[in-house]
Amino acid sequence: MSASANRSYEALCNRRRSQYGQQFSAESLAPQFVRFYETGQRIIVETKYGETLRGYVGVTTGWKPCFLLMHNTRSISSSNTLSADDKIIGTVNKFDR
Numbered sequence: 001m002s003a004s005a006n007r008s009y010e011a012l013c014n015r016r017r018s019q020y021g022q023q024f025s026a027e028s029l030a031p032q033f034v035r036f037y038e039t040g041q042r043i044i045v046e047t048k049y050g051e052t053l054r055g056y057v058g059v060t061t062g063w064k065p066c067f068l069l070m071h072n073t074r075s076i077s078s079s080n081t082l083s084a085d086d087k088i089i090g091t092v093n094k095f096d097r
Contacts, residue, residue, distance in 0.1 A: 009034045012059065020063035028066035030084040033057045037067060042092035045069060048085035054092055057082065 009029075016024045036043050037057040044054050055069040058078065069080040 007038050007040060009038055012037075012065075016063065016065065023063045025064045028064055028083070029059070030067060030082055030086070032084070032088055033067045033082050036088070036091075040073075042094075043069075043088050044090040044092060045082065046087045046089050047080075048083070052089070053080060055080070 013024075013026055016026075033043075035041075037059065040056060042054060042056055044052060046052050053069055055071050055078070056073060056075075058068040058070040058075070059065050060068060060081075067082040068078040069082055070078050
């Protein structure tokens, strides 16, 4: 399987559906983050609490996954979950500091 197929939202949902059956729910996967999950582009997010954070979009495991804001590409976990209430306020160019 290619890297791009691995990061496909549709492929993610299909894998989880086959693994968890009717228990699977994609309702916590906020649609505005799908494109950034698939491309791996770094984003700037304003959370519903007013914080401004930067990172990459990852996804949790399990039957009801949600998107996570990963601090860097080597991160294996994050406490920042992304919901429909969070706003993307920009993208980060590789050379922006």
